[in-house]
Amino acid sequence: MTKLHQFDVVVVGAGGAGLMAALYASRTAKTAVISKLYPTRSHTGTAQGGIGAALGNLEEDHPEWHTYDTVKGSDYLGDQDAIEFMCYEAPQAIIELEHMGLPFDRTPDGRISQRPFGGHTNNVTGKPVRRACHAADRTGHMILQTLYQQCLKNQVTFFDEFQVLDLILVNGRTAGVVAVELATGEFHTFHAKAVIFATGGHGRIFEVTSNAYSYTGDGAAIVLRRGLPLEDMEFFQFHPTGIYKLGILITEGVRGEGGVLINGLGERFMSKYAPTVKDLASRDVISRAIYTEIREGRGVNGQNYVWLDVRPESVNQYAAMDGRTNPDGSPYTVTGEQILTKLPDIIDFCRVYLGVDPLTEMMPVQPTAHYTMGGIPTNKYGEVVIDEKNTVLPGLYAAGECACVSVHGANRLGTNSLLDLVVFGKHAGLKAAEFAKHADFEALPAHPEEEVRAQLEALRNGSGRENAFEIGREMRKVMFEEVGIYRNERGMRFAIEKIHELKERYKHIRVRDTGRIFNTELLNAWELGNLLDVAEVVAESALNRTESRGGHSREDYPDRDDQNWLKHTLIWKRNGHTEISYKPVVITKYPPKERVY
Amino acid sequence: MQVTLKIFRYHPEVDKTFHYETYVIENAQETDRVLDLLEYVKGYYDGTLAFRRSCAHGVCGSDAMRINGQNMLACKVLVRDVGTHITVEPILGLKVIKDLITDMEPFFENYKKVLPWFINNSPLPEDGRERRQSPEERARFDDTTKCILCACCTTSCPSFWASDDYLGPAALVAAHRFIFDSRDEAAAERLKIISETSGLARCHTAFNCTLACPREIQITKAIAELKLATITGRV
Numbered sequence: 001m002t003k004l005h006q007f008d009v010v011v012v013g014a015g016g017a018g019l020m021a022a023l024y025a026s027r028t029a030k031t032a033v034i035s036k037l038y039p040t041r042s043h044t045g046t047a048q049g050g051i052g053a054a055l056g057n058l059e060e061d062h063p064e065w066h067t068y069d070t071v072k073g074s075d076y077l078g079d080q081d082a083i084e085f086m087c088y089e090a091p092q093a094i095i096e097l098e099h100m101g102l103p104f105d106r107t108p109d110g111r112i113s114q115r116p117f118g119g120h121t122n123n124v125t126g127k128p129v130r131r132a133c134h135a136a137d138r139t140g141h142m143i144l145q146t147l148y149q150q151c152l153k154n155q156v157t158f159f160d161e162f163q164v165l166d167l168i169l170v171n172g173r174t175a176g177v178v179a180v181e182l183a184t185g186e187f188h189t190f191h192a193k194a195v196i197f198a199t200g201g202h203g204r205i206f207e208v209t210s211n212a213y214s215y216t217g218d219g220a221a222i223v224l225r226r227g228l229p230l231e232d233m234e235f236f237q238f239h240p241t242g243i244y245k246l247g248i249l250i251t252e253g254v255r256g257e258g259g260v261l262i263n264g265l266g267e268r269f270m271s272k273y274a275p276t277v278k279d280l281a282s283r284d285v286i287s288r289a290i291y292t293e294i295r296e297g298r299g300v301n302g303q304n305y306v307w308l309d310v311r312p313e314s315v316n317q318y319a320a321m322d323g324r325t326n327p328d329g330s331p332y333t334v335t336g337e338q339i340l341t342k343l344p345d346i347i348d349f350c351r352v353y354l355g356v357d358p359l360t361e362m363m364p365v366q367p368t369a370h371y372t373m374g375g376i377p378t379n380k381y382g383e384v385v386i387d388e389k390n391t392v393l394p395g396l397y398a399a400g401e402c403a404c405v406s407v408h409g410a411n412r413l414g415t416n417s418l419l420d421l422v423v424f425g426k427h428a429g430l431k432a433a434e435f436a437k438h439a440d441f442e443a444l445p446a447h448p449e450e451e452v453r454a455q456l457e458a459l460r461n462g463s464g465r466e467n468a469f470e471i472g473r474e475m476r477k478v479m480f481e482e483v484g485i486y487r488n489e490r491g492m493r494f495a496i497e498k499i500h501e502l503k504e505r506y507k508h509i510r511v512r513d514t515g516r517i518f519n520t521e522l523l524n525a526w527e528l529g530n531l532l533d534v535a536e537v538v539a540e541s542a543l544n545r546t547e548s549r550g551g552h553s554r555e556d557y558p559d560r561d562d563q564n565w566l567k568h569t570l571i572w573k574r575n576g577h578t579e580i581s582y583k584p585v586v587i588t589k590y591p592p593k594e595r596v597y
Numbered sequence: 598m599q600v601t602l603k604i605f606r607y608h609p610e611v612d613k614t615f616h617y618e619t620y621v622i623e624n625a626q627e628t629d630r631v632l633d634l635l636e637y638v639k640g641y642y643d644g645t646l647a648f649r650r651s652c653a654h655g656v657c658g659s660d661a662m663r664i665n666g667q668n669m670l671a672c673k674v675l676v677r678d679v680g681t682h683i684t685v686e687p688i689l690g691l692k693v694i695k696d697l698i699t700d701m702e703p704f705f706e707n708y709k710k711v712l713p714w715f716i717n718n719s720p721l722p723e724d725g726r727e728r729r730q731s732p733e734e735r736a737r738f739d740d741t742t743k744c745i746l747c748a749c750c751t752t753s754c755p756s757f758w759a760s761d762d763y764l765g766p767a768a769l770v771a772a773h774r775f776i777f778d779s780r781d782e783a784a785a786e787r788l789k790i791i792s793e794t795s796g797l798a799r800c801h802t803a804f805n806c807t808l809a810c811p812r813e814i815q816i817t818k819a820i821a822e823l824k825l826a827t828i829t830g831r832v
Contacts, residue, residue, distance in 0.1 A: 101778070
């Protein structure tokens with residue numbers, strides 16, 4: 001039995017982008033949100049340090065500076081019209097969140113408090129600027145909670161713990177999605193005029209990651225299987241400071257509050273790599289610096305990690321050396337109590353998982369796979385575009401981490417992901433509702449769930465000689481080692497071969513759970529299929545781009561090559577093979593130049 | 598090291614009643630999360646084991662379970678915290694659907710009853726900027742903003758076990774978060790809701806909730822502040 005529902009707009013995913021889209025779409029259109037998790041479990045909730053906006057609450061700042069910093073951070077691959085749009089929308093977006101009740105930390109005069117973050121600068125002095133609006137180190141948690149609460153207040157319809165398995169396209173237009181209700185195993189067809197994918201990223205293709213188990217690239221994989229392209233999939237962000245081995249994120253806010261990175265010799269090595277902003281350079285720069293220190297033998301005790309030091313005496317010592325000041329011009333100093341107030345969750349993570357107290361000991365950190373810069377190509381209204389000419393697919397939208405607008409280009413700045421999902425979630429919601437007002441429902445195919453039913457059946461009926469967990473483990477390892485921070489042709493060819501092998505082996509897994517109720521084994525197996533599909537196009541796109549730019553660092557092509565590569569990658573999966581094409585980067589005010597921090 | 602995991606199992610489509618299965622993991626580390634062990638069991642011993650999880654570091658609230666008799670998040674407790682013989686069971690007071698998965702709907706329904714959303718119908722500031730709030734006013738409700746709705750507290754509460762219609766600590770925490778927010782205007786309405794028989798009166802100060810909270814929210818204290826507010830009419 002398949003249940004049928006009809007909505008003007010269906011939002012897939014209930015993180016920040018999905019909830020923002022739902023809030024806006026539901027004002028004028030009959031809207032449903034479908035999420036594989038209870039909305040408050042979404043990955044937005046793990047974002048820590050802040051959301052960027054040039055409010056100028058503590059010092060001079062301008063949306064124009066934010067725009068330039070983001071363009072520079074993107075290594076000039078971001079589309080400048082979209083970046084400008086986002087950064088100019090930012091202050092109002094933050095104010096709107098505050099009006100929704102979001103409990104930001106406050107300045108002494110009662111305004112939203114802001115802290116410095118990597119790559120965000122005063123464009124005149126080049127020094128870090130306080131731009132990240134924060135609520136302790138759980139800014140994402142507050143955003144997710146606030147948006148969910150507002151959706152409840154506005155009586156948005158939720159389908160919690162429903163896994164969307166397919167997108168229904170009819171004659172090149174959007175007709176809805178197919179989902180399975182996890183509690184019953186029943187299929188549901190959602191007939192819709194407009195569909196918004198807000199399905200998050202795919203960091204679970206990597207071994208060491210800050211990403212949730214649920215971050216399995218479902219939206220990207222579905223789009224790919226439906227013959228649509230993905231954009232800039234070679235660009236994945238490795239956050240410099242994950243907890244050693246576990247990958248759990250230690251926010252850049254630690255360095256914003258004055259924390260420093262220290263190598264095995266006790267040196268503050270970032271002054272070598274980014275003389276002006278040092279530990280607040282952009283993430284790709286710092287991750288490479290850490291990796292270089294480790295490779296050249298300056299990791300701690302010969303291991304693959306360095307120290308992150310936020311002990312008050314260290315912070316004060318380095319702040320004095322840097323001449324860092326408070327907004328009133330007095331020297332910047334901190335106490336242990338202040339660190340605890342500003343970074344409570346980080347302190348808690350370290351105590352729980354490492355048995356380390358960051359107020360008296362240094363934290364062992366290594367780069368961790370963190371953020372998907374590439375994704376489903378969209379324009380700045382969230383409309384999905386499907387070719388080199390940015391042709392819009394009617395009725396399909398994407399926003400948040402699963403989308404590639406592109407505002408992050410080759411490297412995202414910290415705090416811009418939360419901003420991205422608030423701004424583009426809202427516009428995708430508005431645009432989808434407007435579209436639904438004038439569009440008719442496309443007629444559904446006779447059995448829209450047929451293909452996914454077959455997909456799931458295959459997972460139940462494999463020979464069983466392969467183990468899905470083992471396949472996942474091998475995928476994550478080869479992706480982290482060969483398509484990670486540093487890449488080269490030989491390694492990536494090996495990774496692609498390995499992924500092909502794993503995809504073959506995947507055909508021989510067998511889900512043992514024959515039940516319909518909460519068949520998490522079946523769900524996990526299906527998610528693994530998505531990860532393998534996405535990993536393949538990540539590796540293929542990375543092999544194809546013979547330059548280094550932002551988060552994509554090739555040992556065999558160490559320089560940025562604007563002559564040949566100032567363009568976006570589009571990748572399709574057709575007849576079992578990948579096809580690659582390109583589209584130009586939108587450059588308005590900022591011609592590419594060398595990127596120095 | 599060797600770890601023995603005794604896990605509550607129940608498959609509604611197969612089993613008439615629940616039972617326990619024991620799994621021995623040979624190469625566990627003392628720094629393994631209990632969640633890592635459950636994943637290992639699911640991956641290599643029995644794929645049919647069902648449990649919820651997502652972020653795996655204590656922020657999303659998916660994997661509340663009873664571990665050696667106490668409510669915890671499986672991702673936020675390590676072998677070195679609980680020893681090498683670990684019993685894992687579903688949280689109490691909510692219907693078990695399958696293995697470690699319980700029906701969370703009543704929990705979220707209770708949450709929704711306290712109007713857990715910001716209410717302020719006054720005109721917005723004329724300068725188009727944020728509403729002002731002093732750091733002290735902000736600090737007043739900081740503790741209860743930390744709640745991740747994992748249900749560790751509510752399902753450790755004897756009053757909740759005894760009475761299906763008790764709102765439970767988590768819903769009261771949500772009420773506190775808004776009632777003590779200087780910007781919010783619906784404190785009186787919420788205080789009325791939680792003053793009804795299914796609300797504050799059912800808290801008998803067992804402190805289980807406070808001990809169970811993986812976010813270390815001082816829940817019993819928050820509830821006491823709510824009780825005081827209902828008596829004095831002041832927040």
